[in-house]
Amino acid sequence: MRNAMLKSALPLVLLIAGASSALAEGSEADFKAAYAAAEAANKEAGSLRNQWTTTAATLAAAKKAADAGEFDKAMASAKEAEALAKASIFQATSEKERWKDMEIR
Amino acid sequence: MASTIRVRATASGETTEVQALIQHPMDSGFVKDAKGEIIPPHFIQQLTFEYDGKPVFMADWGGGVSKDPYVKFAFKGGKKGDDLKVSWVDNKGATDTNTAKIQ
């Protein structure tokens, strides 16, 4: 059962890798897009009632860096926030079945 | 306001065992609150127990004593029904006293 999970995760990895590799040169517009994407992902995690506290913290750091005009840093934080949010989404969806593994029977 | 001092004194044989729990924040002055400001020192400095008019136990406390402080000791003498007077004063000058019956 476990390595089936390993294999099925592969497509999602590529998705994430793709998103974070496109580190464009730090411009405000890029940052805004990345930040919006991260917020949307975190909102989706919220709908699954499975947000992480570190996602919100990274989003805040991104905003702070952007306000200070450091768009490289802001972009990196926004990307990481998105990755965290996506990870929390993956956690919620995959746990829908995996929780039974540990159930006391 | 109910007294801040809870005393349990039980006479057994010729000694009386005393336990006291006192409601007090015992802030040491070294701790910050949620907003990051230092909580000013506010702790009981002296606590005295008197039986039959004589002090049987006296405590000098610093900020290192736990919140809602507890102390336990025993003294010779003391019979069921006698009074045990307890009083404290803190670094802001606030005080409280309570008289408990020995069980």
Next chain:
Amino acid sequence: MTTTGYGFFATRRLILQGVGAVAMVGLGNLPFLAPALAAANDKYPEDAFKAKSEADAIKALYGKAPEASDKVKMDAPEIAENGAVVPVSVTTTLTEVTSISFLVSENPVALVASYKIPAGTLPSVGNRIKMAKTSNVTVVVEAGGKLYSATKEVKVTVGGCGG
């Protein structure tokens, strides 16, 4: 805590970072400030409660140094369940005991509590003290004008994952 063989590589990396960060979360060091401005009070050993180090506090209280003695029986936990409430008690077979004091060497103020034991009161005290971090807890007993002491190390740290 083992993390299961989670399929999603990025999640694992983020999670392992998370767990690593937790391990480094130490006890936030407490800011040090001038000791408490106690109201002037003749009997209250003002300067003893101002002394930073254990030795100064004992000197301020008793004017002499204690010698370790196995007649002073101290009861304190190996690992404190919590630094805010550490139950410590002492009993002694020494006679003519007039005073018992508790000190924590690593606390911002070493002296925690000092008790006067009038004649007729048994030489044993129990109380709950606060400890900033792992430290030696020392109990000093003044008997017949001489000072005896016992020391034990109590481990203190925060609990839980830390968030």
Next chain:
Amino acid sequence: MRLRSAIHLGSAALALALLAFAAPAVIAADTVDPVADAKAFKKFFTDKFPKVKLEDFVNGPYSMNEDLHKQWEEKEQFPPYEFSLEMGKEMFSKPFKNGKSFEDCFPNKGIGIRQNYPYFDEKEGKVITLELALNRCREANDEPPFSYVRDDMAALTAYMAFTSRGKPFDIKIPNDPRALEAYQKGKEYFYTRRGQLNFSCATCHVQSPGERVRAEVLAPALGILNAMPIYRSEWSGMGTTSRRFTTCNSQIRGVPLTPQDDEYRNVEYYLSYVSNGLPISGPGARP
């Protein structure tokens, strides 16, 4: 490299198909049987800790570690929840503005009934916990509700728990599919991993009770709610079940839900049910 990743993707699709096919079979066979769950739950912990008596599981970490047990006994001589208990007793009979009091909201004036909570209300089709019932009583008497995580609620539940000390947990699951569903959802919440640390309640309280998380020794899940509300030295104050659930969430870097949310009430329903028969020992003192 391209060929290998292609094979990877192929087998991933195959694995997914298999999983999808197998899944319904698993769920079908896995009908919800609380009675069997409860038996298995108790057996798991009594096998794991043969020396701990069944009723002692309610003492959480103190039944797991001798040194802690001693510190607990010393604390219990004059427990730190004494003040909260007295405040709760006073508040319980203090009349509201309209003259009524909590005693009028609860059967037997609220004395000795804590062990029946939480219960499943078939009219509403929801789990009603003690904390929810107390706030509903206030609202029914036009009083503002208390916060679920602060001292007032802890004092009330401390008094009600105290009046039930020693009585065994007696949680019922009525013959109503919604009750069974609430129970099952609670169980799912309990075993679901969450937060960046990727822990579920079971990771700590089923896999590693008795072990340490830095200074703290983890309590077994069996009987973990019997001592609620608890005075924690860590908080140097009282904590309700709601406060415990929300802080546990944030400790593992999961964003907590609002106190008394459905999930929290359901997990309290599940945890209390599987601890049926164990005595109420609240209010409790904990590290």
